[in-house]
Amino acid sequence: MEKLIDEFRKGWQGAAPPSLGLSIAFAVACLLVATLARWGLAQVRPDVYFTPYFPAVFFAAAFGGFRIGIVTAIVGGVLGVVVNFSDALADRARFALLALYWAVSALTIWGVEHYRTMLAEQRRISKRLIEEEDYRKLLVDELQHRLKNKLSTVHAVIHQVLHDQPQVWARVDPRLRSLAATDDLISRIDKAxxxxxxxxxxxxxxxxxxxxxxxxxxxxxxxxxxxxxxxxxxxxxxxxxxxxxxxxxxxxxxxxxxxxxxxxxxxxxxxxxxxxxxxxxxxxxxxxxxxxxxxxxxxxxxxxxxxxxxxxxxxxxxxxxxx
Incomplete structure (x- = not known):
């Protein structure tokens, strides 16, 4: 159950595509809720046939993709024609509303799919930027590490050369140490x-x-x-x-x-x-x-x-x- 909830969460957030079975189950649930809502509205307006199915199409397409959205729109239209909550029979007016319903559903599915595509591209770019930033930090840390090693090597070489000249070394040593301290300071202030x-x-x-x-x-x-x-x-x-x-x-x-x-x-x-x-x-x-x-x-x-x-x-x- 926990795995199913996690898959649903990732699918709804667009982090990972849901499985076909979960997408179909979600679409069926949306159609059932829409049909119940239509039954409730029929107590006041019996001539409401397709309006409750628009949200079902929207949520099914947003979760499962445009194919699931198309199937949901088709099934919703069939339910609107076949299932009656009054004595009214299907006539030309209902079929005209069915055509209008499918047209609006097609626009809804196109808009949702366009948004899903943009969201996926944004996630891809964000992931790439995060990876590049991590690589940059790794590269900077490595360069700072190498700089410290080189400065330490230079310090050791100069100390060996000036071993017999303590007065000269006394002037050079603190400057080299201060340069190293400056490099450390720059690496720290880049963050704080x-x-x-x-x-x-x-x-x-x-x-x-x-x-x-x-x-x-x-x-x-x-x-x-x-x-x-x-x-x-x-x-x-x-x-x-x-x-x-x-x-x-x-x-x-x-x-x-x-x-x-x-x-x-x-x-x-x-x-x-x-x-x-x-x-x-x-x-x-x-x-x-x-x-x-x-x-x-x-x-x-x-x-x-x-x-x-x-x-x-x-x-x-x-x-x-x-x-």
Whole structure:
């Protein structure tokens, strides 16, 4: 009995086609209920012959498919003509109503079958998307695992090379560990988000905590915005290490942020770095910085001052994701 109920539930929900026997039994039940309803209506209106069978056709087609719906429509029409609950005999008017009944039933069956086809296609697409999402998660987890292994290998190789140079190793080791921590943070914020201060410390930590200052209240960033900003901070920090404040002995960085309503403004100020004489053509990093915040109704302004790079990032904080 439990198996039969489960099969009926799956068939009604469209998760799996019901068996032929169950479909026929359901159609018979619908016809019996419709006939009982017709008998009840006959106590008031004896000339109601086919109307109660429309719901039977609809439910039978929705459950068992268009073939079961057609059979139900035919049997319902025959019952409407043959079975009488009054002294009235079948006449031309009843046969005219029979033709109209079958025409409307045909439209009903077509509509139900069209809906069933659309529902089946939607389920197929949803299943495929779920499988692709599961595969993507598996692939990302595998790539993160391999990245950790490679970073650990690089860490071990450099440690072996610099084994006799403890002073150099003391400067390299914390940076490698901080880079690993940043990768872990990005993998976590992709699901939950994080605080902007933790994100900045993770990105800027490899360059030394005395080289930068952070000004702003605690602010939790939703996952998508946090991932976007982490990419931008990484690009800015990398450029600062190559060409900007972090490439000079006395170079400093100050990052500040403010929130007004749902708008976030982040200011990135570098000082005491090399003087920028000529700005090259925009590369991938610059294009990333310029376009990354467009999804959050934001923009990025970059200025190359004599004191160093000055960058202002503005965007909207998505509502309903923060905590």
């Amino acid at each position: 988000g994080c605080d902007i201060r933790d994100l900045l410390i993770s990105e800027l930590g490899p360059y030394g905590h005395v080289r930068f200052t952070l000004n702003g209240d605690r602010l939790f960033l939703p996952a998508k915005l946090a991932v976007t900003l982490s990419l931008m901070f990484h690009e800015l920090a990398t450029n600062a290490g190559k060409y900007g404040a972090f490439s000079a002995p006395r170079g400093l960085l100050q990052v500040s942020w403010t929130v007004s309503d749902d708008r976030l403004t982040i200011t990135w100020d570098e000082t005491e770095g090399p003087t920028v004489d000529k700005v090259s053509e925009p590369g991938f990093g610059t294009k990333l910085l310029k376009s990354a915040l467009s999804a959050f109704d934001g923009r990025t302004e970059i200025s190359y001052l004599k004191t160093g790079l000055h960058c202002i990032m503005q965007c909207r904080i998505p509502q309903g994701e923060s905590r």
